[in-house]
Structures are given as structure tokens and as C-alpha cells.
Amino acid sequence: MTDYNELIFEISRPSRTAASLPESDVPSVNLSKKFPEQLIRKIPAELPEVSEPQLMRHYTTLSNKNFGVDNGFYPLGSCTMKYNPKINEDVARFPGFANIHPFQPTQTVQGALELMYELQEDLKIITGMGAVSLQPAAGAQGEWTGLMIMKLFHKQNGEDQKRTKILVPDSAHGTNPSSAFIAGFEVVEIPSNASGTVDLTALKKQLGTDIAGLMLTNPNTLGLFEKDIEEIVKLIHGIGGLVYYDGANLNAILGKTTPAMMGFDIVHLNLHKTFSTPHGGGGPGSGPVGVKGFLAPYLPVPRVEKQDNEYVLNSSYPLSLGRVKGYFGNFGVNIRAYTYIRTMGADGLKQVSESAVLHANYLRKLLAPYYILSHPQFCKHEFVLSGLKQKKLGVKAMDIAKRLLDFGYYAPTVYFPLIVEEAIMIEPTETETKETLDAFAKALIAIAKEVEETPTIVLEAPHKTSVRRIDEVRAARKLLVRYDKSEHKE
Amino acid sequence: MNEKEMERYYTEEHEWVMPIGDEKVRIGITDYAAKALGDVVYVELPETASHVSPGDEIGTVESTKSASVIFAPISGKILSVNEELEDAPELVNEGPLNEGWMTEVQLSDPSELADLLTQEEYTQLVEKLEDEEDNEEE
């Protein structure tokens, strides 16, 4: 089975099919009579022609070459690869949720609107914010939405022309500066201090009336809580800026504190991280945005509201930034998050963060003798190791990551955050057992030994995956991004 | 390389600038830079006929995991670019000082060359950097 290495185009044979379509019960239109000649397709698209059993075997074999959370431990830092509950999947497939149209009259989709409304209410409570929009499709779109709200707020005060800069710490996710740029801001990077948090002195130097706001992840990407958060917020507010909370790491603080308590004005959440919706191999996600009450008028429209006992869509917000995405966001993803929140309740969510933080600290402690820790203090839900000790022996963080695949684990995030050399970023999440954490630590310790004794085995890893290490340089130099019969001939 | 080839000038950003006569120069990146970048997979070059001043971005050199900006070391007009790099970016690794060159520029102020590093100064800079790296690994 593992030898199967065919593309679906290569197993295709003319006249096979895996679908069944009815004969037409109405007269057939002769295309050449109805359409102008130049708009009729001459050469059919070369789509594969396979039977249903072939189709299922092809994709099942592909799935066997793929590693998900259900296959094993996924310690990917900053990605919160927790278990994806099965009831969530069932609920999202209920016909009443899966087979409804975004333009149906609202009285025919009261259940869908109710779910969205209740999810908004839950997220308001969890973040402490005054209003929430579920429209953004994922984290980056949420960030951009939040930044556009900032822009509109300053515009309303007649200050959008002068407040052109966004402060972003150097430990931030790459999407932060990128989203700020796309929202039309200039990005000013703030360095971290020796203890891994925002350097207040450096921050103060940048303060001025040209600052629109600051974006911050707390705990940050080093897994450290920005304990000066109140002072940071005070400084930014003091110069008339707004403070943005990147919710990527919310899994550390559920039920323990809220972005609102810390003083943040705007927050986005990643439902596909904190609220257990599956990552789907890259998406779909969902990136709701929450704001303090004074910013609510700027949220995207339409907004889902409750009037008397009816749920409605309201677009009459003249100050709104408009629409950021089609329809109402990734509803199917939001259903899963809602189901999760109802499964956990307040007590459960708090335990999520407590266990996530306990697991990260425990694993960190087990690994400390073998790898350099980025910082000495307790971490929150994730931590960063440096592979510098191993690099001196000629083995890079990437090699260690690849070797972990042989032990039956996915790899941690490597080379991020950028401020730690040879970074290995580990987020164990709350859904792993202590046994798994112990076994994983053992594997990483074994690899540290291999680096000293038999480095070749690490350098040439992985050995047990469906393919050996892929030549990325070749992929980039000899770009082949689609199947082409002629180019694929042996 | 013709007879008139002169000694090269360098920048702290690890570029070389070589006068090729008639107030024209050829520009590329140094051996040190090519090694630091790793396997080059793509080179973005400037548009010919455009005017550049010191510090302007004139291109990008990409490996699979990084993208490094090339800054104009001098002012002038872009005369030509090394089109071979489009299909063979590996030339930057194979011969950064020769077939891996990037662009040729008509100088608008030849006196600017004096602001650049000499061969000797650049060699010292690289030695210093290499020493620092060695120390880090101790």
C-alpha cells in the first residue's frame, strides 16, 4: 500500500466515472445554437476519470500518508493542536445547518441565527468585550478587521492621517505586521527584553501621536505572560492609541483572565485553535473579532442581533467598516466552536487552560537538562527551546523536527519565534495524557543523545515516513505546481 | 571579463561593485553573502532603465526559507540585468563574483565609489564577522 504513488490523473481511464447523474427530464439545449461560438469550450478540461472504488482507494491511501491529531501527538507551538471532538463534526452536518442558504429569509433560519447570536454572547463573556462579529474567516482576516476598526476610530476623531504606525513586538506572529501593512499602516517593531517580554524602554521611545495602536499576543509567542501589560496599555492609551489582542494564545487564559481585564480594546480569536475546531490541513478556520463597546459601531455588517424573540440581521450601522467576507463568516466552523463551548461550560474551559499550562511546564521541565530553554521562568501554554547546543554538533532544529516524525509524533514549530536562534516551539495542549508527554520527552531526549552519538541518523531523518526528506530547493528552482502529462512522462 | 576590469568595491551589505569602463559598474553579491543565504532559488532583479539611488531596493535574493533585499550601493541607471538568473538562480551560489552577477548600472556620480569599502576593508570586515561567529559557537 505505501508504495502507491500515483496521481489521480495517472489512474484515470476514459469513460470511467464515480458519480451518477440523471438523464435530463427537460429538452436539451444545443449549445452552439444558444451561445456565441467564441464562448463555447473547445477542449474539455482534463479532469480524471475514475470509478468510485478507485476514488475511495486513492484518497484513503492519501489519508494514510497524512498525520493528524487523531494519529498522534501534535506539539506544534502557537497552533493549539488539541483534540477535535466528534460530536462537533456530527452537529455541523445536521441538514438544518449544512443545507441552508445565506440568502434565505431570516424567518426560515432562526436556528442558525440563534446559534450565531449565542456564540457571540459566549465570546463576549470569554473575552470581556462588548460586541463580537463572527464574520472574519480566520485569524489573519480577524487581525485586518481589527486594524481597520482602529483606522476608522482614528478617522472619526480626525486623526487617521497622522496616526499611521502600528507597534508590533519582534516576537509577534508574522501575520501581525503583514495584516497591519495590508490595512495601510506602517509597522514599527518593538524589541523584546532579556526576559522575553516587551522592552518598555524601547516602547517608550516610539510613543507619539503618530501611533495608531499596538498589537500584542499575551501570553506571547515565547509562552510568557506579559506581566507589564497594564503599564503597556496605559502608555498606549496615554498617547491616544488603541491596544489589539492577538487571540492565538487564548488557550492559556480561558477563565483565568480576559483581554478586557488586561485593558485591550480589540481582540480576535482563532476558533480553530482555542475552541477545538479542526485545522483541516490548513483551513477553514474562523477568526471572530471582539471590541469594547465604544468601538462596536465600527464592526463589520451585517450583525446578528436579537429583537424581542426574533433573531435578525442588522446592517444599519453607518460607521461600520463594511463587509470583510462573504455572507456571515465560516458558519460551519462556528457551529463546532459553539458545540465545544457548550460541552465544556465555564468550569471546563478553565480546566482547559489550567491543564494546558500544567502540561507545557511539565514537558519543559523534563526537557530542560537536554535543550537550552529560551527563558528561565514558568511558561504558560507553550514554551520555546533552542537547539543551539545541538547545532554546535552539526544538527539543526529542522533535523530534530524531522527525526521526531520517525518516533510517531508530528514536529514542533521550528525557527519561530524569530528572536530565538534554532527555536523549537512546543505546545502540548490540555488534551494529551501524561503518558504521552512522558513518551514524547523520552523521544526528544533520545534524539539529543543521537545528536551526540550518531548524528547521521538525525541528519538523514525522517526514515519511516512515506517519503524521505523532500528536496525543497529543487521544488522552488524547477517549479512544478500542476500535473502536466508531457512533463510527467518517464 | 574584459581587460579594463578593475578592482572591486564592496558594501557592508555584502555586495560588490566592479567598474567595467565608461562609468559603468557591474553589481553582485559576495561569496560570504551567497554562503550565508544558502541555496538560492530565485532572484528578483530591477527593471532596466530605472534610476536608483543608494539604499533603494534593487532586487531580492530568495532561498527556500528567506528573502534578502539587495540595496543599490550607488546612484545611476539600470542598464541591464543578468537574465540567466531567471532560469538558473543557482549561478549565484556557484559563482557569485562571476556568472552570478546581477545588474549593470550607468553611474550618475562616479565619486560615490569612493564611499564604498575597498577590497582590503571588506576582507577585514568578513574576517571580523567570521571571528564573531566562531566565538559564538565556543
Place this chain on the structure above:
Amino acid sequence: MGNSFRYLPDTPKDREEMLATLAVSSLSELFADIPDHLQLKEPLAIPAALHEFALEKKLRKMANKNKDSKEYVFFLGAGTYDHYIPSTVDHVLSRSEFYTAYTPYQAEASQGELQALFEFQTMICELTGMDAANSSLYDGFTALGEAATLAVRSTKRKNIIVSKGVHPQGREVLKTVSVGFNYHVIEVKLAGDTTDLIELKKLIDQETAAVIIQYPNFFGSIEDLTKIKALAELNQALFIVSANPLALALLEAPGNLGADIVVGDTQPLGLSMSYGGPHCGYFAVKKKDIRKIPGRIVGQSLDKEGKRGFVLTLQTREQHIKREKATSNMSSNQALNALASAVFMSALGKKGLRQMAQLNIDKADYMANSLNEKGFSVNNQAPFFNEFVVELPFSIQQTNNVLLEQKIIGGYNLEKEYGLKNHMLVAVTEQRTKEEIDAFIAVLEGMIK
């Protein structure tokens, strides 16, 4: 610690042992870095947790309040359609090796996903007639916004001309995006049911970064791309086509008609309507713009033993490397939906997709003819795919209310966005039978009597 939760495995003993390893006496020590006055003292005031079966019941009740396409007959389209989805699609999607995986950064442990996305890219290229496609974006409207951004950045021009035949929500998203990039979105009106080419010719100039056309357009009509391309070309403006990928089975590929960028949504290809999301944007370009594509791209390569393998390529374009200089800020995409569409296209295949598209044309044609015969006037002058505009002698809201009583979800009301009173945009997919179409028309006739 209170209740035990089924996703949380720590036993009291586990917890004790871990705390002991950390040499702390309680969990609160691990949270001591959060200033005490910032710590919540009360539980979150969200509703109480529910057991699995109670929750299932509650949610089923909620779902049942919605009128769905398994029970109701849908003539509603306008960008989202009730199409046939072969059973195989959901079976593949339900493989948790796929849906519980992350973005395939570790290629060796993600070959299945990578290959499936490579195949998806190929299928999109085939349908659109383009050289390269990414592995998906959030949705068709976001893809439209990204296409405009690409055009503005690469032409260094400031105006985007968009036809009013483009989906109203697509144009809304475009306007939101344009604020950040500081470019202008200029709308060109329709002449009847297609883009007003005389007006378009007047608007295009040396400041036009791109012209955006929808194919078929929002009214279902098929725009003549050749004429629009000729106008765009005169001013070296890029030509962006937003296309329904199902229609492309029978319509000439935009890539063969001069499109520089083709975008759209693959919802018609195997994705449930799901109240508007998640759907799946696609984005395809010609070779010259391959390095400007937003989002992730899978490339083919070899492993160290010379075996074919796949890997994310051209990653330097992306936000995690170029940060603020990236082609786009996006990180997540809609990989699982791209997989669904790939399975769908594989299931239908070369002939099946054409057959399905033909059924759409046939049924829409039949319905339009029937309406005309009964004295309701269908407005489209240009040929249309599976949607058309019908003018009724009553308000659309009233019509839809009457249809609803017969378990029919009527079409889209064009009054708000186009000022067309009593005009309904009707979608007729392969799902609609002759009986259903006749029943719809019978309701209209009944309203006259």
C-alpha cells in the same frame, strides 16, 4: 478541580505528579505571573455544560428550526447553490487524517494532503485555462479582493474597475480591502443584463490597474470576455475574471480569452451551502505572475531517494517569512474544502462535470421558456447559465412568502442592490426536476388568479 471532562485526561494523580515534578504545590503558582487583580475570581458567566446526548438534542432542535434543502425545494442561488454532492465527498472529508491535520509544513508527514492539493491546483488550472493556481483562499470574494490587490501592486496604478455584474458582496469586500491599500474601486453599470461596454471604454485609462468581470455574471448572463479583454488591453490594464467553476466545464476557459487572473469560489463543486461558509476561494494566474499569488502553493519535487514527493513551495511570498512585505497576510486557507472540491471533480470527472453543467443549462432554459410562455418576462438578453432574471407582477417578498407555503425557497430579490422592483434572480440547478419547476410556475399562476 471539579467535574471531569471527556477531552481532558489528567487524573488527580497525574496532576499531583506533574506539580511535584515542577516543585510547586498548586496550579495557582503557575499563574502567579498574572497580576492578582487581573485574575478572574468568578467563573465565566456562560451557560452550563451539557452532556453529549442532551447537547445533541438541543442542537438538533435548533437545526430543525431552519428550512433546509433536503426538505425544501431551492430556486435560490446568487453565488451559493444547491448542487448534487456525491456521497464519496463527505466520506473522504471524514477521514480524520485529513481534517485533524495542520497546514502541511512537515511535508514528509503530510504527503496525502499535499498531493490532494497538488491535484486540486491542477484541476483548477484545467478548468480556468491558467498556468498555476494556489491551494485555496477563504472564499471567492476574498479571492477577488486579493486579485485586485495583486493588480494594484504589480501595475502600480490606482484604479480598479469592477462591473456591476460582479456579485454585490464581492464588490463590498473589494471596497473594504481598497481602504487599506488606498486604491479606488470604480463601478461600471450594466446595459441590460451585461456590462455596459461603452461606459467601460470611457472609464478605462492609464490609471486602470485592472478590469473585473464575473463569468457568468450575477444575473446569470455570460459576458463576452473577448470584447472586454480588448478594451483592457488597450490600456495595459490586467483582466480579472471571477468565474463559476461549474460553468467552465462548458464555457470557454477565461485563460484562453485573455484573463490575467481567474478567481472564484468552488462551492458549486461539492461544498454544502452551510449558510454561506466555509466555502472555498480559488486563485489562478498565468506563468508571469506565479510569484505574486497569495496563499499556499504545493509543488512537486523528489525526496532524497529520488521518489516523487510534494512540498509547499514559493514560501518566501508568505507572511511568516516576508512579514509586512508578503503578497498577502493570510495564513489559514480552506484546504479541507479544496480537498472536497478535488474529490468532487474526480468523482464527476471529465465527462460528468460537462454533463452536470449541461443539466444546469437545460433546466434553466426550460424554466425560462416556460415562464415566458406563461406570460412572465425573463429579462436576460445574453445567453445564461443556470440563473436568470424574471420580472413578476407582484413583489418578490410576497411571492417568496407564497412559495414558502408550498415548501419552495424562491429566488433572490434584486430590488435592494439593483433597484429592480419585482425582479427575481432564479437559480435552477441539476437538482431541480421538471415537476418542481412546473410547481414553482403553477404557484405564480395561482397568484394571478
